[in-house]
Amino acid sequence: MALPTSLALQTDTWVKATWNDFVATMDTAPYDEGRGYFDHGYMRVEMAALGGGHARQNSVVSKVVSLSGMVQSVRLAEFTNGSFHKIGERGCQPDVAFYIGPDFQLPPQDNSPIDVDVYGPPTLAIEIGGSSFKDDLGAKRLLYERLEVSEYWVVNVAEQQVVAFAVSEGGSRQIRVSGALPELEITLIEEALYRSQTEDDTALMGWLMEALA
Known part of the structure; x- marks a missing residue:
């Protein structure tokens, strides 16, 4: 076509x-x-173009989620820049997304978009917002509500701020503690983003492991 x-x-x-x-x-x-x-x-x-701030903060948020899952022995699978399609209705490509919990089926690792009618929507979708921050909070938030993810986070690159939403029944509400990753406080993610401005990954991961433990 x-x-x-x-x-x-x-x-x-x-x-x-x-x-x-x-x-x-x-x-x-x-x-x-x-x-x-x-x-x-x-x-x-x-x-x-995606600058250093976007790339760095995407990496940091991903590490926080993965380490939290490991410490809590929560099953999860991460997809960076993966395409998710509800064929004929909606499609998205979040900066990073996670399937979380005991029951999800791993999608095949090929070049096709992940079919949410077969594998379900990701549990957690995350957008790293630089120039797109306002749109991430607006039209994309509605998209993820309709897609029926369980949680949606928007990272404000300029402010090292995380705006997190729990999604249910076609709507969303702001939260400060994750439900998808029990006891993970949004303030911890923001602290990690702040520290990432001056700390290398070795120092940052050491601090994170202590904080999560």
Whole structure:
């Protein structure tokens, strides 16, 4: 399917589109190098460059979740920049996502988007928000509510702040303690992000292990 001319240059914003438009766009260069979202008849392709702050904080949040799961003996699986599709309805590509708990089935490790009708939505979806921060709190939050993730976190790169939501019954409410990872306080994640501004990973992970233990 040819890429619609009207969509060719409209990136980093929501544009009206069909599901087929979305799929065709994400299979077309250079957009296949970006991150794609689809919901409620609109698509968004993000091509903005990701700077050091985004990359570093993505790594730190991922480590906090993984270490918390390890310390608490919670089963989890991490997917970085993975595509999740509810075919024909919505699609997303969070910076990082986790399946958490005893019952999830690991999706196959191929190049196809993860089918949430088969494997379920990720338990936790995380967006690292630089220039996209306001959109992460707005339209993307609605997308993740409709996708029925259990938790959705938005990291404000500029402020080392985490805005976390519990999702249920088609809506969300802000939380300061995770339900997906019991007893993990959002303030601990923010402290880790703050420390990451000056500490290397060895020092940071040492502090995290003590804090989580």
